Amino acid sequence: MKILKTNYILIVLCLVFATSCESFLEEEVRGIIDPSTFYQSDEEAVLAVNGIYLNLRQNGFYGNWQGVHTFTQLGADELESSRQFGGNEPMQNYTLTQSNYSNARQLWQLIYRMIGDANSVITNVENSPNISEAVKKQSIGEAIYLRSFGYYHLSNLWGDVPYYDEEIPIADAASLGRMPVNEVRNNLVRDLKRIETDNLLPDSYTGSDLGRPTVWAAKTLLAKIYLWQQDWTNTRTECLSIINESPHGLLPGFGDVFDVNNPFNEEVIWAIDFQKDVPGNAQDRTDGFNPRLRDEPKDPADRGPLSQALAARNEEFNGYGLTVPILSFIDEFPENDLRRPYNVLSHYLGFELTFQYLTKFTNFDFVNSPRGNHGEATLIFRLADVYLMLAEAENELNGPGDAYQYINAVRERAYEPDQPYAGMNQSELRTAIQVERRWELAGEGHRRYDLIRWGILLETVKNAEYRTYDPGSNIQPHHIRLPIPEEEIILNPNLLDADPSNNGYAN
Structure with a gap:
């Protein structure tokens, strides 16, 4: 793909310039900077990376309950609205069409903006002779991780999506067709493996850098992509590495994980940090x-x-x-x-x-x-999830034998006296793991994705009992994917080239 030739790029200027002790998220947009004169120092590279995080903090992404949470928490068998609320009704009640859900378009746009920002950072940092090797590696590592995290959501929600991993002219990006979802995920595997191979991200952070992804966050994301691919061997490898080699551990009490005064505790692998009293940063x-x-x-x-x-x-x-x-x-x-x-x-x-x-x-x-x-902090990945992913992979590979220890490690703090699983066949333990993930990870953004990759979303929704809505009467097989927003199709008709049905919504 061509490298972007336009003259300007939006760069975030961080308050770190004024107060180095403040969080890296305490920043605001100041202006438009020419990339040919930017990226001339380590400080400027860090500021550019910090700008990528702005997209995560937007209300249409992780800033409030109407962003990505709508598509990962609602429409499953965990959560719903306590009363009729039009903004989320299409997802909760499975009345989705190509044109009735502005939240989907907002999320689509924010993710692609984050991907474009990450591509810009990678290209310009790699090509700058004025940035130290240490800062260059970490800047590229963070950008690759955030870009991969964006494509993770795009591929899970929409399936085949436009994919690009270099800076390209806006007109070219706006005319891309959809790449098959398996190819997208293979690219993410390649990129996330590079983070570890090239030592691009550290094991941990302290102080104001908490909230940046570590190598363990990258390996967790990689394990999740392997799960979607049903690559049980590599899922097991990544999960074992995280459990045995990372600084993370299971906390003795389940409630301790969600202590708002200790959001970056030992069990948390990655959380998005929000700052009170910082305009555009505090979340609702x-x-x-x-x-x-x-x-x-x-x-x-x-x-x-x-x-x-x-x-x-x-x-x-x-x-x-x-x-x-x-x-x-x-x-x-x-x-x-x-x-x-x-x-x-x-x-x-x-x-x-x-x-x-x-x-x-x-x-x-x-x-x-x-x-x-x-x-x-908004929790994204934690170690109990990794234990349950490992139990699932081990059970699929070899049956219950060695899988018990991983699911039982999570159950140990859930019952007094302990109630470990034993004596199951592979199918029984598979079901037990699915149930355990529901209780352990409720509301944390995994359930709907899990139900889709297990192929049981429809039957689960049809058999669940809701207070306000009746999604079981409306859900159809094509609802496992979102429709590409109609406004995006008008701007780029190539989005329908490979699939004129728009994931089944145009039929």
């Missing part, structure tokens, strides 16, 4: 999980006493209270599972609530985490 995803007082408690007469009880703790029910567990999730979650209280909040301070909430993503501290200004 938490508001989607936080109850609102006008909905609670169940007995209206308790509203005043609950409000007083909350105020005594410097707390408020001041969110949207939209994202709640579906009815069958609540009914089926084992009562004796120690993870249940962190996934099903039905009472608070002795008051029965109207709805049940996903406890682990609530935060009622309105002093330190006010509505619309949450300085919290």
Whole structure:
């Protein structure tokens, strides 16, 4: 592909220039810089990389509950809206068309913007003689990781998608057709393996660099891509490496993983850091999980006493209270599972609530985490997920024998006394792993992807019980993929060349 010949590139100028102790995410757009005069120092390379992260923080991506969370958390058997809410209805209720879901187009555009930013960084940093080798390697490593993470979501949600990994003229990018999804994933495998082979990312970070991906984040993403490819051998290899060689470990308590005061704990492999009181950086995803007082408690007469009880703790029910567990999730979650209280909040301070909430993503501290200004990290990958991926791969390769130890390591903190699995055949353990992932990773953005790659999304949705919507009556086989947004097709008709049906939505 051709290298971009345009004269200007949007570069983020970070507040690091003024206050080196601040987080690398505390930045804002200052202007348009000519790339021929930029990339002249290590500091400028770091600033350019920091700019890539801006895309992740946008509301249409990870900034709020209407971004990528809509497509990974809703439309499965975990979460739904507690009331009719038009913005997410097409995904929740499987009434998707090519033209009725602006959220999908916003996510599509943000991911491709991030990919374009990453390509620009890689090209210009590689070609600059003024950047030190250490900064050059890490800058390229971060850009490759973030580009791969973008294509991971694109390929999972849309299947065949336009793919490019170099800077190209805007007109060329805007006319690309779709690459087969297996080719896209093979390219991601190549790139993510390069991160380890060329030693592009470190083992860990400290201080203001927390939130950048490590080599272990890259290996986790690689293992997930291998899962989609059903490459069980390489999935096992990557997961074993993470478990045996990384600095990460399982925490003794499930609830400790979600401590907002310790978001980069030992179990967390990668989380996206958000900063309170930084314009354009603080996230409001938490508001989607936080109850609102006008909905609670169940007995209206308790509203005043609950409000007083909350105020005594410097707390408020001041969110949207939209994202709640579906009815069958609540009914089926084992009562004796120690993870249940962190996934099903039905009472608070002795008051029965109207709805049940996903406890682990609530935060009622309105002093330190006010509505619309949450300085919290959004969890992406953690080690328990890796253990369960390893159990799945080992079971598919060799049956239950060596797979038990990995699923049981996760279950050990979920039951008292312990309830390890044993005596199953391969099919039985396969089902047990699928169920275990539901309880362990609820709301963390894996479930819908899991159901699609297992080939059981349709039957699962049809058999689930929902409070507000009836997706089981609407879901069709083509709903395992999203339609390419109609606006994008108008701009680039080549998107339909390989598939005029647009993933089945044009039929």
